[in-house]
Amino acid sequence: MTDNQTEKFENFSEWFDKVLLEAEIVDDRYPVKGFSVYRGWGYSIVKRIYQMLEEKLEATDHQPMQFPVVIPEDTFQKEEDHIEGFSTEVFWITHAGENELDRRLLLRPTSETAIYPMFKIWIRSHADLPLRMHQTCNVYRYETKATRPLFRGREFLWNEAHTAHVDFEDAERQVNVGVEAYRSVYDALGLSYLILKRPDFDKFAGAVYSLAFDTWNPDGKVNQIGTVHQLGENFAKAFELTYEDDDGNRAHASTTCYGMGMGRTLAATIAHHGDDNGLVLPPVVAPRQVVIVPIPFKGKEDLVSQYSNEVKAILIDAGFRVALDDGDRLRPGEKYYKWEMFGVPIRAELGPREANARAVTLVRRDTKEKKKVQLDDLVEEVTAMAAEIQANITARSRERLEGELADASSLEELKNRMDERRIVRVNWCGDPSCAFEIKDQVAGEVRGTLWERHEKPTGDCLVCGDGGKYIAYVSRTY
Amino acid sequence: MTDNQTEKFENFSEWFDKVLLEAEIVDDRYPVKGFSVYRGWGYSIVKRIYQMLEEKLEATDHQPMQFPVVIPEDTFQKEEDHIEGFSTEVFWITHAGENELDRRLLLRPTSETAIYPMFKIWIRSHADLPLRMHQTCNVYRYETKATRPLFRGREFLWNEAHTAHVDFEDAERQVNVGVEAYRSVYDALGLSYLILKRPDFDKFAGAVYSLAFDTWNPDGKVNQIGTVHQLGENFAKAFELTYEDDDGNRAHASTTCYGMGMGRTLAATIAHHGDDNGLVLPPVVAPRQVVIVPIPFKGKEDLVSQYSNEVKAILIDAGFRVALDDGDRLRPGEKYYKWEMFGVPIRAELGPREANARAVTLVRRDTKEKKKVQLDDLVEEVTAMAAEIQANITARSRERLEGELADASSLEELKNRMDERRIVRVNWCGDPSCAFEIKDQVAGEVRGTLWERHEKPTGDCLVCGDGGKYIAYVSRTY
Numbered sequence: 001m002t003d004n005q006t007e008k009f010e011n012f013s014e015w016f017d018k019v020l021l022e023a024e025i026v027d028d029r030y031p032v033k034g035f036s037v038y039r040g041w042g043y044s045i046v047k048r049i050y051q052m053l054e055e056k057l058e059a060t061d062h063q064p065m066q067f068p069v070v071i072p073e074d075t076f077q078k079e080e081d082h083i084e085g086f087s088t089e090v091f092w093i094t095h096a097g098e099n100e101l102d103r104r105l106l107l108r109p110t111s112e113t114a115i116y117p118m119f120k121i122w123i124r125s126h127a128d129l130p131l132r133m134h135q136t137c138n139v140y141r142y143e144t145k146a147t148r149p150l151f152r153g154r155e156f157l158w159n160e161a162h163t164a165h166v167d168f169e170d171a172e173r174q175v176n177v178g179v180e181a182y183r184s185v186y187d188a189l190g191l192s193y194l195i196l197k198r199p200d201f202d203k204f205a206g207a208v209y210s211l212a213f214d215t216w217n218p219d220g221k222v223n224q225i226g227t228v229h230q231l232g233e234n235f236a237k238a239f240e241l242t243y244e245d246d247d248g249n250r251a252h253a254s255t256t257c258y259g260m261g262m263g264r265t266l267a268a269t270i271a272h273h274g275d276d277n278g279l280v281l282p283p284v285v286a287p288r289q290v291v292i293v294p295i296p297f298k299g300k301e302d303l304v305s306q307y308s309n310e311v312k313a314i315l316i317d318a319g320f321r322v323a324l325d326d327g328d329r330l331r332p333g334e335k336y337y338k339w340e341m342f343g344v345p346i347r348a349e350l351g352p353r354e355a356n357a358r359a360v361t362l363v364r365r366d367t368k369e370k371k372k373v374q375l376d377d378l379v380e381e382v383t384a385m386a387a388e389i390q391a392n393i394t395a396r397s398r399e400r401l402e403g404e405l406a407d408a409s410s411l412e413e414l415k416n417r418m419d420e421r422r423i424v425r426v427n428w429c430g431d432p433s434c435a436f437e438i439k440d441q442v443a444g445e446v447r448g449t450l451w452e453r454h455e456k457p458t459g460d461c462l463v464c465g466d467g468g469k470y471i472a473y474v475s476r477t478y
Numbered sequence: 479m480t481d482n483q484t485e486k487f488e489n490f491s492e493w494f495d496k497v498l499l500e501a502e503i504v505d506d507r508y509p510v511k512g513f514s515v516y517r518g519w520g521y522s523i524v525k526r527i528y529q530m531l532e533e534k535l536e537a538t539d540h541q542p543m544q545f546p547v548v549i550p551e552d553t554f555q556k557e558e559d560h561i562e563g564f565s566t567e568v569f570w571i572t573h574a575g576e577n578e579l580d581r582r583l584l585l586r587p588t589s590e591t592a593i594y595p596m597f598k599i600w601i602r603s604h605a606d607l608p609l610r611m612h613q614t615c616n617v618y619r620y621e622t623k624a625t626r627p628l629f630r631g632r633e634f635l636w637n638e639a640h641t642a643h644v645d646f647e648d649a650e651r652q653v654n655v656g657v658e659a660y661r662s663v664y665d666a667l668g669l670s671y672l673i674l675k676r677p678d679f680d681k682f683a684g685a686v687y688s689l690a691f692d693t694w695n696p697d698g699k700v701n702q703i704g705t706v707h708q709l710g711e712n713f714a715k716a717f718e719l720t721y722e723d724d725d726g727n728r729a730h731a732s733t734t735c736y737g738m739g740m741g742r743t744l745a746a747t748i749a750h751h752g753d754d755n756g757l758v759l760p761p762v763v764a765p766r767q768v769v770i771v772p773i774p775f776k777g778k779e780d781l782v783s784q785y786s787n788e789v790k791a792i793l794i795d796a797g798f799r800v801a802l803d804d805g806d807r808l809r810p811g812e813k814y815y816k817w818e819m820f821g822v823p824i825r826a827e828l829g830p831r832e833a834n835a836r837a838v839t840l841v842r843r844d845t846k847e848k849k850k851v852q853l854d855d856l857v858e859e860v861t862a863m864a865a866e867i868q869a870n871i872t873a874r875s876r877e878r879l880e881g882e883l884a885d886a887s888s889l890e891e892l893k894n895r896m897d898e899r900r901i902v903r904v905n906w907c908g909d910p911s912c913a914f915e916i917k918d919q920v921a922g923e924v925r926g927t928l929w930e931r932h933e934k935p936t937g938d939c940l941v942c943g944d945g946g947k948y949i950a951y952v953s954r955t956y
Contacts, residue, residue, distance in 0.1 A: 031550055037596055040541025063518025068633055072509055092573040096620035097566040118515055142574035155546055
């Protein structure tokens with residue numbers, strides 16, 4: 001274990017709960033099971049994450065919209081596979097005020113069935129296509145598995161995009177646009193991930209196929225942070241989503257959808273970069289990028305205070321988000337502890353010595369390295385340091401992913417790799433029954449095959465011994 | 479009627495519905511009554527409105543948070559007046575999946591009862607105060623009155639802030655902070671309004687007193703766009719919100735809350751500034767501030783196209799939000815019509831003549847005035863024109879408010895003024911029964927008294943003839 005990251009790898013649960021509490025990320029003491037509160041620091045980070053994504057989506061012609069949270073029962077039931085996939089986990093509204101409702105309403109578990117009836121109204125001819133929308137909202141799933149803040153809640157914040165196209169090929173192009181949008185956000189957060197095509201038995205209810213971004217987690221359970229789905233004409237047929245084509249005929253649209261879980265993306269950001277002292281935030285989403293801690297010295301209070309404010313003004317002018325922690329309730333050491341827990345990328349320590357020398361002592365959150373710089377070079381140095389932090393945490397996350405990957409050529413070997421909490425590559429014939437056998441035998445799941453390139457199997461299926469068709473990735477999962 | 483605003487004053491309902499539909503603001507064809515969809519253009523505006531407010535709130539130390547949408551029945555019932563005020567209009571979740579829930583959950587009609595149990599955990603000593611949070615979210619009220627998109631829905635988007643303080647006086651200071659934050663947003667939108675202290679019988683359920691921002695509407699019904707409430711110790715007592723004071727004793731906190739309805743604020747922005755051709759948007763929230771319409775000319779297509787892109791790049795570089803409408807499905811006149819409906823503040827017309835002269839023809843949305851400017855002056859001219867538009871629509875809205883105000887000294891006269899759809903000032907003794915009498919007699923409501931300064935009554939109560947204590951504002955209302 002390098003880089004002061006012992007705790008999170010040795011006891012992830014405790015470490016994670018402590019960080020969520022002390023860094024004021026989420027609070028799960030809300031009096032309804034599976035529902036958590038995003039606190040100030042946590043929500044400030046999440047907001048920056050979804051704003052980055054929204055910007056990216058709007059730059060690629062997705063219109064921001066907001067659809068109702070309630071879906072009528074009859075509309076929800078239009079796509080057969082979809083209702084089958086979700087019906088056991090929806091919340092039902094049955095009454096309002098003193099009245100029983102004529103028909104039950106459910107809280108959206110995802111918004112296809114809210115959105116398609118409106119798409120049907122809006123889309124008339126091919127000139128209305130492609131139609132692309134996105135919304136950041138909460139969705140509701142009555143999870144029966146154990147809930148866990150950020151990873152699995154009964155209410156969770158996400159961004160979902162829905163698009164409609166003239167044909168399957170244009171929807172295929174859109175799948176790529178979705179993947180690239182998500183990739184850009186995860187990359188900005190310094191996260192490493194695999195893009196896997198899920199096996200058919202694990203695809204989104206109603207999809208032709210599903211892609212997923214899976215990231216490593218210190219406890220060895222893979223964390224799915226985003227999914228992109230090709231829906232073909234499945235939903236368009238169920239919702240009669242047709243348009244008039246060039247020849248005046250009615251044709252079914254092809255559709256896609258993709259969703260990024262904000263809680264899980266935040267969880268990955270915390271889990272990949274954090275260390276024994278708490279959060280380590282990528283500068284791009286840190287609510288404060290620099291914290292200035294004045295070092296008081298008797299008789300020099302004014303000098304230090306003035307200089308601190310001068311440094312703050314310079315950094316704010318340069319566009320940095322800055323906190324000046326000049327309260328007198330905590331000693332400097334306690335302030336260091338606090339802001340390290342909050343993951344602020346750079347600390348600036350300022351005492352009389354710095355003030356007299358017109359210098360600033362900078363401390364990097366990720367490596368704890370100190371560097372004394374001249375005030376004249378401050379903006380340049382802080383900019384460079386932020387870039388170095390970003391590069392370092394990104395590289396560290398990627399190295400970890402590489403290290404997690406392993407191969408196995410027998411169930412026995414797979415079991416051993418799973419015990420080491422690895423993500424394991426195996427040869428697979430593609431038969432679901434072999435995947436289920438793996439699940440039964442080793443408590444790991446076939447997560448799918450690499451999407452970006454076809455990986456040639458190196459031998460026969462590890463379960464049945466028939467010809468291997470794919471390299472499948474197997475892991476424990478949230 | 480000046481300024482091309484006949485339709486909205488003569489037939490507000492039709493005009494408003496047409497604008498909502500054609501400018502793609504909201505769509506109420508969603509298959510659940512009282513639930514509407516924010517479309518792309520509408521949501522882009524609303525997002526800018528709430529982001530302006532969020533920025534203002536965060537600059538005054540409100541932390542952004544997100545609380546669950548569900549509240550357990552028992553928690554909701556802790557504050558007696560509050561439950562009485564809201565119980566007839568909440569949606570109840572009774573089932574999840576196949577199960578009946580142990581205890582019913584309701585969808586928040588407002589979030590006090592979700593937030594106070596957490597404040598109780600977070601607040602221990604006076605060092606934790608003041609505590610200020612805000613969230614932008616949807617709330618749910620089973621309205622029995624007729625619903626109307628943006629004005630009254632069963633789901634509506636708002637921003638709500640909740641604050642806790644050491645005592646009533648500090649909460650009073652916070653009331654002022656809330657008022658100033660709201661004022662700054664409404665002013666940026668060019669809206670005129672009255673800040674009224676609601677009569678006791680019309681205050682927020684559980685409040686000590688309530689302030690409200692009321693704006694005029696073309697149909698003569700006043701539109702409440704925001705409220706600010708002093709809650710004193712009422713909620714703190716119900717939720718046992720105490721802190722340890724300097725002397726080590728437990729004391730009750732004092733709290734405030736305030737909410738800005740995004741739908742109603744958008745409705746006011748549309749209603750105040752719009753005209754017979756559609757929306758007229760304040761530049762600050764216009765999703766596109768300038769639309770470039772190329773004027774095609776046979777044989778000069780390349781020249782015009784190149785020049786249009788050059789103009790676009792200059793404006794984008796200068797920080798403007800720009801659309802270049804260079805599609806060939808619509809003729810220029812049809813494009814003018816479309817972008818006028820969408821309320822884009824400035825149109826730039828570019829043909830071969832403009833290209834050859836290195837000039838741009840600008841057209842103001844609010845007055846339709848044309849101005850030909852040189853390319854070298856473009857950024858300066860567009861900046862100035864945006865400021866003029868803002869000043870003009872603001873002044874126009876304020877004049878209208880002044881013109882709406884009237885006095886009445888008898889019920890008969892009040893009735894006549896109400897028929898003219900005015901906002902009427904009357905002398906009032908302060909007795910609720912006189913206010914109810916007014917409501918019965920003239921179909922107008924006592925909305926309250928001016929908050930910013932005490933207005934001296936000019937005579938006896940218009941109903942009972944006893945001594946007048948207040949100048950009350952009476953109007954029809956949404």
